[in-house]
Amino acid sequence: MENALKYSDPVRGQIAMVLRWDVQSGYVGILVRNNGKGIPAYEMPLVFGRFYRGEEARVVEGGTGLGLSLAQSLMRAQHGTIGMTSADGTTEVTLWFRQLSSPESGRIFLQI
Numbered sequence: 757m758e759n760a761l762k763y764s765d766p767v768r769g770q771i772a773m774v775l776r777w778d779v780q781s782g783y784v785g786i787l788v789r790n791n792g793k794g795i796p797a798y799e800m801p802l803v804f805g806r807f808y809r810g811e812e813a814r815v816v817e818g819g820t821g822l823g824l825s826l827a828q829s830l831m832r833a834q835h836g837t838i839g840m841t842s843a844d845g846t847t848e849v850t851l852w853f854r855q856l857s858s859p860e861s862g863r864i865f866l867q868i
Contacts, residue, residue: 757771757773757788758823759823759824759849760788760789760790760847760849761790762816762819763790763792763793763812763813763816763847764790764791764792765791765792765793765845768791769790769791769792770790770791771788771789771790772787772788772789772790773786773787773788773789774786774787774789775787776850777855778852782854782855783836783852783853783854783855784852784853784855785850785851785852785853786850786851786853787848787849787850788848788849788850789846789847789848790846790847791845791846791847792845792847793812793845794842794843794844794845794846794847795810795812795840795842795847796810796811796842797842799811800840800841800842803824803840804824804825804828804838804840805821805825806821806822806825807820807821807822807825808821808824808825809821824838824840827851831851831852834853834854835854836851836852836853836854837851837852838850838851838852839852
């Protein structure tokens with residue numbers, strides 16, 4: 757969410773947070789979407805690397821390039837995943853958490 761705020765278009769920026777269920781796999785996803793300049797395709801394979809800061813990130817003050825790497829490590833430790841796409845100025849980050857109960861029960865528990 758911090759990155760979405762930091763890199764959204766300052767005038768026309770929009771940030772959305774969406775909760776998703778994948779009943780077949782037993783995972784719950786949290787998607788964060790923002791609009792701005794986006795991430796160039798050649799940088800996408802590098803964004804989860806330690807200390808990596810893309811060209812746009814180097815212009816913005818603050819940050820060490822560890823945030824996405826740490827997020828990925830934390831998700832893996834919890835048997836979840838994190839993924840990112842970026843195209844046409846829209847960037848989406850999705851975190852998938854293992855679900856411990858079904859949405860039909862009225863309660864959802866995530867293993868975090």
